[in-house]
Amino acid sequence: MSPAWWAWVATRDSLTARLIDAGAGRSFRVRLLAQRLGKPSLDEAQALGQPHGRLAWLREVALCLDERPWVVARSVAPLAQLRGQRLERLGERSLGSWLFRQPDLERSPIEVTAAPAPFHPLDGPWGRRSVFRHGRFAVLVQEFFLDQMADDLALPSR
Numbered sequence: 001m002s003p004a005w006w007a008w009v010a011t012r013d014s015l016t017a018r019l020i021d022a023g024a025g026r027s028f029r030v031r032l033l034a035q036r037l038g039k040p041s042l043d044e045a046q047a048l049g050q051p052h053g054r055l056a057w058l059r060e061v062a063l064c065l066d067e068r069p070w071v072v073a074r075s076v077a078p079l080a081q082l083r084g085q086r087l088e089r090l091g092e093r094s095l096g097s098w099l100f101r102q103p104d105l106e107r108s109p110i111e112v113t114a115a116p117a118p119f120h121p122l123d124g125p126w127g128r129r130s131v132f133r134h135g136r137f138a139v140l141v142q143e144f145f146l147d148q149m150a151d152d153l154a155l156p157s158r
C-alpha cells in the first residue's frame with residue numbers, strides 16, 4: 001500500500017472529519033442508500049462476535065464531496081445491543097459525528113481488504129472495517145474508498 005493510502009486506511013479518528021478537511025471547501029454530504037433491519041452476512045456476524053441469523057440495524061451510505069461519492073460505508077449494529085439508541089433517526093447526518101461524541105468509545109483494530117465493496121457497484125482501491133463499542137452498544141463500520149476519491153485528491157491508484 002502506498003504511504004498516501006496508508007494515511008487514510010490506518011486513521012483511527014473520524015473519517016467524516018478527515019474527508020471534510022481533505023475536501024478543502026467542497027460540500028460534504030452523507031447520502032443515505034439504505035437503512036433497514038436485516039440479517040448481517042456470516043462474515044459480518046463473525047466480525048461482531050454474534051451468532052449468525054440475528055437481526056441487526058443495517059445502514060449503507062455514500063460519503064460525498066460536491067456530490068461525488070468518495071467512500072461507501074455499510075454499518076451493522078446488532079439489535080440486541082441497540083438499547084434504544086434510535087440510530088435510525090440519524091438520516092443523512094454522519095454516524096461518525098455521533099459516534100465520536102460518545103464518552104468511553106472503544107475501537108477494535110482495523111482490518112483491511114483489497115476486495116471491492118460487496119454492497120455497492122463502484123470500484124475502489126481499499127476497504128477497511130472495525131467495531132466501535134460504547135457501553136453495551138456495538139457497531140461494525142465497513143468503509144470502502146472509491147476511485148473517484150483517488151482521482152479528486154490525485155492519490156496513487158493503490
Ligand SMILES: C=C(O[C@@H]1C=C(C(=O)O)C=C[C@H]1O)C(=O)O
Pocket residue numbers: 013014015016017030059060061063071073074075093094095096097099141143
Ligand atoms: C465512522 C464514521 O462515520 C462515517 C459515517 C457513516 C454513516 O453516516 O453511516 C459511515 C461510516 C463512516 O465513514 C467516521 O466518521 O469515522
